[in-house]
Amino acid sequence: MTPSPASPATAAAPALPVQPPQGCPFDPPAEFARLRTEAPLSKISLPDGTEAWLATRYADIRAILGDTRFSSDTTRPGYPLSGMTGGATTEHRGFIRMDPPEHTRLRRMVTREFMVKRVEAMRPEIQRLTDELCxxxxxxxxxxxxxxxxxxxxxxxxxxxxxxxxxxxDHELFQRLTGTLLSRTVTDAERESARAELRAYLHQLVSAKEAAPGDDILGRLIAEQQVPGEITHDDVVAFAALLLIAGHETTANMIGLSALTLMRDRETADRLRAEPALIRGAVEELLRFHSIIRNGPRRAATEDIEIGGQLIRAGEGVVVAVPSANRDPEVFADPDALDVCRPNAQHHVAFGYGIHQCLGQALARVELQVVIGTLLRRFPEMRPAVPVDEIPFRSDMAIYGCHTLPVTW
Structure with a gap:
């Protein structure tokens, strides 16, 4: 197919679809299904008045995320900014907002902390914490x-x-601040105030660790990387902010949605109780089914690139609709159904794809496996305490889930 350049908009492009269908809180915006067929790469308008491409098809999304000519650097021309990206600044920027070689250098410093073998060694401790809370x-x-x-x-x-x-x-402090940072409804001033407060807290924390590094990720970064001069104090603060936010927000929301899904699907829950070996695969299917990152990832093209027959020009932004990719019927049969025995559920892109794929995915998997398995075993009669339409879903947040989930048993 001959690539066609983006034509100037004759009318304002639609905004990024974010609302789930009425009465279907688990499903991605209904508009994605139409776009995958009719316009898998289409223009959307952003809050700042600029436009970007929206990618909705699985194959295109994998192509974009796997191509380093699409930049994660928020300072690149055309990068589709949102409140949670932190704006077009290099100050206190985490490595996920960088491109190689700097991204590669910094990510490598913490990769070992989240390797599967190391995370699996934490399973007994995660089980102990879960049992205490239960x-x-x-x-x-x-x-x-x-x-x-x-x-x-x-x-x-x-x-x-x-x-x-x-x-x-300090968990209430960082949960409050990250909640503000990830909200789509707060003002820019409120978000910047929260960012500054979190930054000040982490500066103080890192300074204390510089005086007495402990046996933890930040302590090892200081001793092994900062002291030899490979990174600075501000770099350690940026690591702390990134890992702290990513380390609890996403998994917490997946736990809530997964629990609610299984409470409403007694047949699947009973099967998992009877066959606990299925829980690992069930977690992959739940990750595919829910796809809680609802407004990204985002990239900027650094040169003209053809994706799926469409020319994306250098300096144009792209928003990748992960929930749409994970419901693409070309890849996942009957994609709107939850099937914990789905043979290819692990091919989801809930953790992204390519060099920026989620660093903590092994940890998230273990946490989900432990918590879901424990809930199923210990609370077989657990059920929502209110009708589903009274549960406050996080349609106002960058990461989807439930604000609260009242349950009883």
Whole structure:
């Protein structure tokens, strides 16, 4: 097919679809299904008045994420900025907003911390933390319990705090600040205030660790990388911010959505209870099914590139619709159905694809496997305490999930 250049818009492009269909809180925006067929690469308008390409087809999305000519650098011309990207600045920028070779150099410094073998060694500790939280929940039998507050947020928050050497007593602070940073409804001033407050907290934390590095990720970064001069104090702060936010927000929301899904699908839940060996595959299917990153990843083309027969010019931005890719019927049969025995569920792109694929995916998998397996085993009668249409879903946030999830048993 001959590539066709983007034509000037004769009318304002539509905004990025973000709302799930009415009555279907688990499904991605219905518009994605139409776009995958009719216009898999189409123009959308951004809040700042600029336009970008929206990619909705699995093959195109893998091609974009796997091609380093699409830049993750927010300072590149045409990069489709959003509030959570932190703006077009290099100050306190994490390595996920960088391109090779700097991205490669910095990512390599923490890759070993999240390798499968190292994460698997943490499974008993993650199980212990989960059991303790479930013990506390059991004492509240007969009451309504917010599963997000009681379990979904504490597990990944405790684990990432332990890994980074962040005092868990500070978890309410960083959860409040990251909630503001990831909100799509707060003002720019509120978001910048939260960013500054988090930065000040992390500066203080890193300074304390510089004086007495501990046996944790930040301590090792200081001793092995900062002291020899490979990175600076500000680089360690940027590592801390990235890992702290990524380490609890995404997994917490996946736990909540997964639990709610299985509470509403008794047949699948009973099968997983009867065959716990299926839980690993079920986690992959739940990741595909929910795809909680609803407005990205984002890239900017650094040269003219043809994707799926469409020419994307240098300096044009691209927003990748991961939930659309993971519901593409060309890849996943009956994609809107949850099938915990789906043979190719692991081919989802919920963790991204290419060199920027989620660093902590092995940790997220173990946390989800442990928490979901424990909930199924210990709370077989757990059910939502309110109708689904009364559960406050995070349609206002960059990461989808439930703000609260009242349950009883």
């Amino acid at each position: 013990d506390a929940m059991e004492k509240r039998a007969g009451q309504d319990v917010d599963l997000i507050e009681a379990l979904a947020l504490p597990v990944p928050s405790l684990v990432i705090s332990l890994l980074l050497g962040v005092p868990y007593d």
